[in-house]
Amino acid sequence: MEYIAHSFRHAGVILHEPDFVDQFYELTGVIDSISDEDIILMHSSYGAKSVEGIPKSLSRAINQLLRERFVAEGWREESEIFQNPKYQGDTWRLDFAKGDISVEVAFNHGSVVAWNLLKPVLASELNHVQKAIQTKIGVVITATEALKRLGGFDGAVGTYEKYLEYLPPLNNVLTVPLFIIGLLPPKTFKIGHHQHADRKKIGNIVMEVGYENPFLKKLEETTILKTQDPNSSPQYDTQL
Known part of the structure; x- marks a missing residue:
């Protein structure tokens, strides 16, 4: 996947300094390794048993x-920030951590x-509550407004642009240093x-006109793959 970033x-x-650069390139390598075809295949796999399973x-x-891919590279997932059981669970854990870098994937x-x-600040700063992890820098991976719109995300999802708005106040x-990836x-x-049912929308893959994707043959039997066509049925709302 391609991305933009804010330091x-x-x-x-700092992430290009010797203490961090290997982990940083590993992190960006994970993002770079995800292709459009990977996303299509993963998204379509959720509808293997029933079309209603398609997000x-x-x-x-x-x-x-x-x-x-983070786990395959040895990153620890769902890493607790604190040892105290009062401060554990989703609210108090990081998505990934390795060495001195904490990572939060934020599509919520x-x-x-x-x-x-x-x-990531809590993970990197000292605290009166006993820590389970101690990092030095944080990375937040989120969706840009463009991905939110073209990727079918809910309108309430916080985006890269919103994260940048929060930094000054x-x-x-x-x-601590934060690297925001959009x-x-x-x-x-x-x-x-x-609109698959009264209260159920599914996300169809809509290929760009003129693009011949070799993965189409693998997916042509599924119900979620549609070719973009300005004269197509109005039931498909691309929400651009």
């Missing part, structure tokens, strides 16, 4: 691909943007919403 408190410079957006597929509601930025609270949409397809 807070010189995180971009509305690409968030689940991208999350799973990131998780599998915009109301938790500030908390997602704060968790939180400047005195976010005391994932860009796939180049060869987008998600079109299909």
Whole structure:
């Protein structure tokens, strides 16, 4: 996947220093390794048993691909920040950690943007509550507005642009370097919403006109793959 990035408190410079650079290249290598074809195959796999299993957006597929590849590279997933059992569970854990870098993959509601930025700080700063992990720098991976729109994400999802808006007012609270990564949409397809049932929308893969994808043959028997056509049935809402 392609992405853009923002460096807070010189995180971009620090991540290229000897103590961090190997882990940083490993992290960016995981993102770079995810192709459009990987996302198509993962997204379509959820409908293998029933079309109702197909998610509305690409968030689940991208999350799973990131998780599998980070774990394959030796990153610890769902890493607790604190040892005290009172401060454990989803609220108090990182998505991934390795060495001095903590990673938060943030495709969730915009109301938790500030908390997602704060968790890597908690992982890196000293605390009166006994720590389970001690990192030095944080990376937040999130969706750009373009991926949110073209990937079928819910309108309430916090985006890369929203994360950048939060940095100035939180400047005195976010005391450690943070590297914010905004994932860009796939180049060869987008998600079109299909009203499968009264209360169930699914995300159809909509290929860009003129693009011949070799993976189409593998998926031509599925119900989720549609070719973009301005004269297609109005039940497919690309929500551009």
